[in-house]
Amino acid sequence: xxxxxxxxxxFSQYAVVIIFVMITVAAIPPSGLSIKYILQEIIxxxxxxxxxxxxxxxxxxxxxxxxxxxxxxxxxGQVGLIFAVNFGISNWxxxxxALLVGLPISVFLGWICGLxxxxxxxxxxxxxxxxxxxxxxxxxxxxxxxLGSVIPMGNRAIVLSRGYGIRxxxxxxxxxxxxxxxxxxxxGGYAVPVVTFIIIALLCIFIVWFKKTKLxxxxxxxxxxxxxxxxxxxxxxxxxxxAIIISxxxxxxxxxxxxxxxxxxxxxxxxxxxGFFAVAAILVGGASVTHASIANVFIGVTLxxxxxxxxxxxxxKLFGSxxxxxxxxxxxxxxxxxxxxxxYAWRTRKAAADARLGLRGGTNGSTKVSAVKNGANGAAGxxxxx
Amino acid sequence: xNGTTKTRRLAIRGGLLVIYVLLMVLMIxxxxxxxxxxxxxxxxxxxYSAINGMEVAIDRQESSEYYPGDRDKAMVxxxxxxxxxxxxxxxxxxxxxxxxxxxxDVMIISVPKLIxxxxxxxxxxxxxEQIQEAQESGPPAGETSxxxxxxxxxxxxxxxxxxx
Numbered sequence: 224x225x226x227x228x229x230x231x232x233x234f235s236q237y238a239v240v241i242i243f244v245m246i247t248v249a250a251i252p253p254s255g256l257s258i259k260y261i262l263q264e265i266i267x268x269x270x271x272x273x274x275x276x277x278x279x280x281x282x283x284x285x286x287x288x289x290x291x292x293x294x295x296x297x298x299x300g301q302v303g304l305i306f307a308v309n310f311g312i313s314n315w316x317x318x319x320x321a322l323l324v325g326l327p328i329s330v331f332l333g334w335i336c337g338l339x340x341x342x343x344x345x346x347x348x349x350x351x352x353x354x355x356x357x358x359x360x361x362x363x364x365x366x367x368x369x370l371g372s373v374i375p376m377g378n379r380a381i382v383l384s385r386g387y388g389i390r391x392x393x394x395x396x397x398x399x400x401x402x403x404x405x406x407x408x409x410x411g412g413y414a415v416p417v418v419t420f421i422i423i424a425l426l427c428i429f430i431v432w433f434k435k436t437k438l439x440x441x442x443x444x445x446x447x448x449x450x451x452x453x454x455x456x457x458x459x460x461x462x463x464x465x466a467i468i469i470s471x472x473x474x475x476x477x478x479x480x481x482x483x484x485x486x487x488x489x490x491x492x493x494x495x496x497x498g499f500f501a502v503a504a505i506l507v508g509g510a511s512v513t514h515a516s517i518a519n520v521f522i523g524v525t526l527x528x529x530x531x532x533x534x535x536x537x538x539x540k541l542f543g544s545x546x547x548x549x550x551x552x553x554x555x556x557x558x559x560x561x562x563x564x565x566x567y568a569w570r571t572r573k574a575a576a577d578a579r580l581g582l583r584g585g586t587n588g589s590t591k592v593s594a595v596k597n598g599a600n601g602a603a604g605x606x607x608x609x
Numbered sequence: 610x611n612g613t614t615k616t617r618r619l620a621i622r623g624g625l626l627v628i629y630v631l632l633m634v635l636m637i638x639x640x641x642x643x644x645x646x647x648x649x650x651x652x653x654x655x656x657y658s659a660i661n662g663m664e665v666a667i668d669r670q671e672s673s674e675y676y677p678g679d680r681d682k683a684m685v686x687x688x689x690x691x692x693x694x695x696x697x698x699x700x701x702x703x704x705x706x707x708x709x710x711x712x713x714d715v716m717i718i719s720v721p722k723l724i725x726x727x728x729x730x731x732x733x734x735x736x737x738e739q740i741q742e743a744q745e746s747g748p749p750a751g752e753t754s755x756x757x758x759x760x761x762x763x764x765x766x767x768x769x770x771x772x773x
Binding site for chain 2: 310311312313314316317319320323324377397
């Protein structure tokens, strides 16, 4: 392979990461922020967001693409937190209670999501996205009407003045940073929330272990080729449902970790952007619709959030308005997802074209093999192309 | 699957469900937060009087100083707690254990009652009850009241000449 081809291949594979690193590094000097401040922010945001982003891995392994349906899990976590605040349960007890309440809801929602996605094979991403809108409607109805009217709420402070429905913003003061503050390690002026990172590390170990189990191997097989997996006796649909259920449950826990760090809950729209930012983070980290690893999660969260930290101030200094930086944030998030999907589609088409060319004997053997391999991924319709 | 396996599986699932529910109940019992009002006021009937000066600490929380008429609050989690009172006059320290009912959000501890041995020195506190009690006992002497007493009197209005 010529050097130019190698460069094109490398750039197409890591284009999102390279562009992101360039933008972030360029935005640091005009932002005027110190490296120490940026590092502390990144540590905090790693603890806050990594769990949510890790929830995306299993559906990718199972060939279901980026699980925008994780929003369902986030909603379940929020319902759990609403009940924890209603009962006045504070500290980590409140978080565990919220998880216990959210867990069955997220399993149920994940099961529904899995069933729907099994009927929309090859279109999982867009299906998950629209399904999240649908479930959002039910969530709004539940929180805005059912809570306080059908389900009694003892804590009048969180109920709207009309007597039912939850207030727009919920103060999570009773559970605020209760997980982060269990053990804080102070090293060189940096505060590290140890317990949060231990939980994230445990999840990473679980994912590594899970990939080696029978179910994990089945997921990989289903992700590679559903037809072959079915022929090999793997229950494809059941495996896919399990992948989505685990992802939804992890999203539930991730949203609870996220919100305890934030300290307040925007009742009606906190979950709106959950899937979107998690997906953007994993893509920025170098993952694609079909391939992702734990490393992609941490690289992505670090890069995306360092950009989030510097962009408002860089926007303020460069254009005289911090709002420009805020818009930039949104633009970059959607832009990254779009670019990544375009690159994925381009790579799949190129691989198929190379495979055709290879069959005609117009290219070397190595290209032929890799092209056929990539083509199999794309052609099987497991990529979850939106 | 034979009957025994099915029964065992059902029993295990049922057991797990019970553990799940028990865990939730445990979280409510150990994690529920209550507000404790610490009061240092005279009794209305004069049966006990406020402590001249004292330091009060709940559990391992930071202690606070109280003088006659003071009232402050402390937040506690769970149901069983300790109160430690150190009286400045004779440097006497009193420690008592108390329980907060699970569904009570706010409790009031009257320290003068506790020192005098008057029961109950810890009671549930509700704003509505306090307002009702205050209304029933009438306005305290020497304080401004916005309630009208007796028939309304015509107000004297100063006549001001019309301005040109």
